[in-house]
Amino acid sequence: MKKAISFIASIAVAGSLTVFNADSLECSAIRAITFVEDGTYDLGEDSSLNYKVTSEGEVCITGCQGTATEIVIPEEINGKKVNTIAGNAFRDHAELTSVTIPDGIADIAAGAFRGCSGLTSITIPDSIPHINGSTFKDCTNLKSVTLPENIRYIDFNAFENCTELDTINIPENIEMILNDAFKNTKWYDDQPDGLVIAAHVLYKYKGTMPENTSVDIPEGVRTINFNAFENCTNMTSVTIPEGVADIGSYAFKGCTGLTSLTIPGTVKMIGAAAFADCTGLTSLTINEGVENIQNAAFDGCTALNSVKLAKSIKIICSYAFGNCTSLTEVAIPEGVEYIMNNAFTGSSNLAKVTIPKIKEKNGIEDSIEKDVFLDCSPNLTIYGYKGTLAERYAKDNNIKFSALDPVVTTTTAKSNSNSPKTGDSGASAFAVIGIAAAAVLVLSRKREA
Numbered sequence: 491m492k493k494a495i496s497f498i499a500s501i502a503v504a505g506s507l508t509v510f511n512a513d514s515l516e517c518s519a520i521r522a523i524t525f526v527e528d529g530t531y532d533l534g535e536d537s538s539l540n541y542k543v544t545s546e547g548e549v550c551i552t553g554c555q556g557t558a559t560e561i562v563i564p565e566e567i568n569g570k571k572v573n574t575i576a577g578n579a580f581r582d583h584a585e586l587t588s589v590t591i592p593d594g595i596a597d598i599a600a601g602a603f604r605g606c607s608g609l610t611s612i613t614i615p616d617s618i619p620h621i622n623g624s625t626f627k628d629c630t631n632l633k634s635v636t637l638p639e640n641i642r643y644i645d646f647n648a649f650e651n652c653t654e655l656d657t658i659n660i661p662e663n664i665e666m667i668l669n670d671a672f673k674n675t676k677w678y679d680d681q682p683d684g685l686v687i688a689a690h691v692l693y694k695y696k697g698t699m700p701e702n703t704s705v706d707i708p709e710g711v712r713t714i715n716f717n718a719f720e721n722c723t724n725m726t727s728v729t730i731p732e733g734v735a736d737i738g739s740y741a742f743k744g745c746t747g748l749t750s751l752t753i754p755g756t757v758k759m760i761g762a763a764a765f766a767d768c769t770g771l772t773s774l775t776i777n778e779g780v781e782n783i784q785n786a787a788f789d790g791c792t793a794l795n796s797v798k799l800a801k802s803i804k805i806i807c808s809y810a811f812g813n814c815t816s817l818t819e820v821a822i823p824e825g826v827e828y829i830m831n832n833a834f835t836g837s838s839n840l841a842k843v844t845i846p847k848i849k850e851k852n853g854i855e856d857s858i859e860k861d862v863f864l865d866c867s868p869n870l871t872i873y874g875y876k877g878t879l880a881e882r883y884a885k886d887n888n889i890k891f892s893a894l895d896p897v898v899t900t901t902t903a904k905s906n907s908n909s910p911k912t913g914d915s916g917a918s919a920f921a922v923i924g925i926a927a928a929a930v931l932v933l934s935r936k937r938e939a
Contacts, residue, residue: 525550531567533558541567548573554580559608560588563595575602577622584608593617600624600645607631614638621648623668630654637661644671656680660688666736667691669716687711692718699724702747707731714741716761723747732756737764739784746770755779755800760787762807769793772816776800783810785830792816801825808832815839818867824848831859834866841867844894845880858883 527543537556541549549572551563561580565572572592577599580586587608591598593615600622603609607630614621616638623645626632634657635649643666649655656676660667667688672678678686683697685705690712695705705728707714716738719725726747730737732754739761742748750773753760759782765771767790774788778800788794789812797811801823808830811817819842822829826848834840843863857879863870871890874880884891 528552529567530555531564533561537561539563541572543570547571550574550576551579552576553578554583557585559585561586562590563592565592565594573597575599577601578604581605591615591618598622598625601627604628611635614641616640621645621671623647624650627651633657635659639663642666644668646670647673649675651675660691662689664689664691666713666738667693667715668738691715695719695722702726705729707734709733712736714738716740717743720744730754730757737761739763740766743767749773751775753777753780755802758782760784762786763789766790772796774798776803778802781805783807785809786812789813799823804828806830806833809835812836818842820844822846822848827857829858829862831861832864833862835861835864837866839867841869842871842873844873845878845883846894847875847878848880860887863887863889 524545525542526545529541531539531541533539533556535556535558537554537558539551540553540555541551543549547570549567549570551572551574554561563572563575571594573595574597575595578601580589580603581601582605584605584607586606587610589603589609589612591614594617595615596617598618601624603626604624605628607628609629609632611634612626612632613636618638619640620642621644624647627647627650629652631654632652633654635655637659639661641661641664643664646668648671650670650673652675654676658677681696684695686693686696687708690710692707692711692714694715695718699722701724703724703726705719705725707728707730709731711731711734713736714734717740718738719742720740721744723744723746725745726749728742728748728751730753733756734754735756735758737757737760741761741764743763743766746767746769748768749770751765751771752775755777757780760780762784763786764784765788766786769790769792771791772793773796774794775798779802780800781802782805783803785807786809789809792813792815794814795816795818797817797820799821802825803823804825804827806826806829809832811820811834812832813836815836815838817837818839820840821844824846840863848857871892872880872884873892873894876893876895881891
């Protein structure tokens with residue numbers, strides 16, 4: 491039996507979601523979705539699915555009733571395509587042992603099957619592009635998961651506490667596996683200590699790192715995961731190869747033994763707090779190709795005194811170099827378009843900042859925000875060209891400005907004798923012109939008289 495009840499409800503949802511390095515999510519479009527109908531779909535065995543229908547004619551499964559142990563989610567209900575499974579839709583239905591998800595489902599929302607402790611296996615259809623947070627968390631009897639090749643990322647805690655999970659295929663195209671996605675799973679527990687790599691993702695450093703460890707990240711790794719090396723204080727050096735595209739948030743946070751660092755140009759964005767509190771770091775080189783330094787990326791690197799930034803950098807976010815108390819000077823690359831508030835706040839010895847003719851976007855306020863250099867050295871001087879954003883910013887914020895423009899000098903030739911020489915000929919010419927001009931002026935006045 492199927493029944494439907496009409497109602498009106500409206501909700502704003504993201505029309506599309508773009509993942510940068512998984513610590514920064516951007517909604518590129520927002521659209522309003524209106525639910526115009528809800529109802530139940532009979533499964534038999536005194537069980538049913540709850541659903542809602544959008545104004546676009548798509549069905550969202552929102553829950554289930556009854557004690558059915560095996561559920562087949564239909565492709566359509568009343569001729570309308572089933573498109574999504576809502577968050578927590580099947581949460582804590584421990585009686586479920588099998589769920590068939592049809593191809594065509596576009597999204598399984600966070601927590602949809604959390605706590606379904608009776609599930610032993612699950613196959614994700616090809617139409618699903620990512621696994622949301624906690625989707626299968628606490629499915630304690632889940633032993634195998636089959637993921638489609640088009641899965642791009644696995645969100646936080648997706649399979650956490652799936653203690654029996656020992657078989658999972660990680661697709662080659664995976665771009666990011668977020669923090670604790672496989673925490674307390676048999677798959678992770680069976681990995682040897684050291685680098686845990688899944689496809690092209692360096693998921694985590696497992697175990698206790700030995701003292702004075704130099705880490706060489708293997709060729710082929712494209713992503714260094716969230717928290718991958720967080721607080722690995724025994725790391726003294728790391729080699730990040732060309733080909734790495736993403737360094738996740740907190741990836742190397744608190745690696746206090748790290749002394750120098752080079753970021754390859756294949757990395758487009760350095761994640762939030764990726765190297766924060768690396769208090770032993772003294773030297774940083776960011777190679778050409780890197781575009782974005784996220785919030786607090788190097789915050790609290792108190793020994794950092796040498797920074798070389800690539801011209802490709804476009805954005806320096808808040809506290810990117812906050813509290814770098816040993817930093818005395820920095821040159822902002824020409825390609826920079828935005829420097830966010832507090833980017834260098836607390837770098838108390840920063841006294842020299844060179845700002846060339848950087849790109850100005852939508853006026854000075856949108857290019858360099860007001861409190862970029864808060865609590866820097868009282869002797870802070872901005873070096874730049876006259877008439878540029880650098881000079882205006884310094885003036886507007888009561889910061890000393892020093893021009894980089896070349897100094898124009900003039901030379902006057904002098905004669906040492908009465909004899910006409912090269913220099914005298916020029917002077918004589920100007921004298922003749924002056925006399926002629928005076929004569930013209932006298933004649934003119936006589937005529938007027």
